[in-house]
Amino acid sequence: MVKICCIGAGYVGGPTMAVIAVKCPAIEVVVVDISKPRIDAWNSDKLPIYEPGLDEVVKACRGRNLFFSTDVEKHVAEADIIFVSVNTPTKTRGLGAGKAADLTYWESAARMIADVSKSDKIVVEKSTVPVKTAEAIEKILTHNSKGINYQILSNPEFLAEGTAIEDLFKPDRVLIGGRETPEGRKAVQALKEVYAHWVPEENIITTNLWSAELSKLAANAFLAQRISSVNAMSALCEATGANVSSMFNTVSGKKVAILGFAFKKDTGDTRETPAIDVCKGLLGDKAHVSIYDPEVTEDQIQRDLAMNKFDWDHPMHLQPTSPSAIKQVSVVWDAYEATKGAHAVCILTEWNQFKELDYQKIFDNMQKPAFVFDGRNVVDAEKLREIGFIVYSIGKPLDGWLKDMPAIA
Numbered sequence: 001m002v003k004i005c006c007i008g009a010g011y012v013g014g015p016t017m018a019v020i021a022v023k024c025p026a027i028e029v030v031v032v033d034i035s036k037p038r039i040d041a042w043n044s045d046k047l048p049i050y051e052p053g054l055d056e057v058v059k060a061c062r063g064r065n066l067f068f069s070t071d072v073e074k075h076v077a078e079a080d081i082i083f084v085s086v087n088t089p090t091k092t093r094g095l096g097a098g099k100a101a102d103l104t105y106w107e108s109a110a111r112m113i114a115d116v117s118k119s120d121k122i123v124v125e126k127s128t129v130p131v132k133t134a135e136a137i138e139k140i141l142t143h144n145s146k147g148i149n150y151q152i153l154s155n156p157e158f159l160a161e162g163t164a165i166e167d168l169f170k171p172d173r174v175l176i177g178g179r180e181t182p183e184g185r186k187a188v189q190a191l192k193e194v195y196a197h198w199v200p201e202e203n204i205i206t207t208n209l210w211s212a213e214l215s216k217l218a219a220n221a222f223l224a225q226r227i228s229s230v231n232a233m234s235a236l237c238e239a240t241g242a243n244v245s246s247m248f249n250t251v252s253g254k255k256v257a258i259l260g261f262a263f264k265k266d267t268g269d270t271r272e273t274p275a276i277d278v279c280k281g282l283l284g285d286k287a288h289v290s291i292y293d294p295e296v297t298e299d300q301i302q303r304d305l306a307m308n309k310f311d312w313d314h315p316m317h318l319q320p321t322s323p324s325a326i327k328q329v330s331v332v333w334d335a336y337e338a339t340k341g342a343h344a345v346c347i348l349t350e351w352n353q354f355k356e357l358d359y360q361k362i363f364d365n366m367q368k369p370a371f372v373f374d375g376r377n378v379v380d381a382e383k384l385r386e387i388g389f390i391v392y393s394i395g396k397p398l399d400g401w402l403k404d405m406p407a408i409a
């Protein structure tokens with residue numbers, strides 16, 4: 001029986017391994033993580049991330065051939081194939097701060113693999129890393145190898161958050177890069193056989209290491225341009241600020257409802273979400289902010305609002321929530337609750353359910369004049385105006401291209 005271990009139970013590792021397990025009953029898949037709360041959540045009824053279809057896939061194979069564990073070293077030692085899907089955040093300090101990828105997590109994972117391995121391993125690079133990382137990792141592993149053979153493969157992830165399961169079930173392509181040596185080719189073949197359980201051969205492309213790394217980075221660079229258009233969403237912050245102070249004189253002490261906190265619909269991921277800027281702007285002007293998102297927890301929101309920009313991707317470096325932010329922010333589990341008594345509603349994520357809300361009911365329970373700032377063109381502005389709202393919408397409908405936008409993970 002082939003044993004797979006994935007280091008990192010995040011947005012990439014979790015769904016990818018669940019799909020491998022469900023499609024390959026004869027392979028044992030263990031997802032390990034140093035974060036106990038994350039692993040506990042993967043073993044519970046409330047998974048730590050939300051993706052349509054993920055619950056069903058995990059339920060179908062958890063305890064059968066899919067396991068989640070904090071016993072990182074044991075499962076790494078036992079595995080034939082090790083996926084590394086740890087965080088690669090942007091560096092916050094030192095050379096390349098704000099630009100270069102921080103490979104600290106990757107490096108410590110590689111050193112741990114070298115420490116605990118007793119048999120040959122295929123190590124698969126799953127996180128987005130700079131080109132030639134595989135070579136650096138190879139050096140760490142082979143210099144500490146104790147005679148063990150390591151084959152490094154690059155198998156970049158192209159899934160989009162919000163459609164991860166669909167993308168994993170029917171990938172346009174699976175890219176596997178490896179060394180062009182007999183051992184390298186054998187390793188590429190071994191990983192190809194895993195995917196071949198459900199992906200047609202012609203969609204599995206094999207190449208050399210650095211080409212595989214490069215294609216992921218090229219895809220991300222292209223996407224980054226589109227992301228920066230999403231960042232134009234934070235223009236909503238200015239729009240909100242400006243319009244609110246032309247209308248209210250001040251938002252100080254006023255209640256503003258935020259509908260949606262995730263960076264796009266059908267995900268609970270808040271990294272890079274414009275909602276953080278908008279909320280921080282409003283909090284800075286001393287508004288009371290009441291937030292509703294169907295998938296983002298209160299804990300996550302409070303953490304995001306307390307953190308500095310570059311710390312968002314550093315789960316290990318969490319900072320305590322500032323006491324004033326706790327006082328000014330309430331997180332509720334219902335859009336009607338969030339908007340009750342509010343002066344304004346800001347729609348910041350294009351969740352389908354926001355289209356279906358009873359806006360007459362919302363209007364009746366708000367302070368007048370009642371404002372709607374629709375940052376995602378979710379509502380029918382004309383209809384809302386008929387009800388009596390003052391409506392500001394920005395941008396063109398984003399639905400189409402946001403849907404197929406992979407995460408820059």
Ligand code: ADP
Pocket residue numbers: 007008009010011012013032033034035038072085086087088105108109127315409
């Ligand atoms: P991605 O979006 O790429 O999946 P995430 O940040 O969602 O990234 O997940 C990365 C996970 O990797 C986190 O849960 C983190 O705790 C875990 N992790 C980081 N370093 C290690 C390590 N050395 N061993 C095990 N897990 C790790």
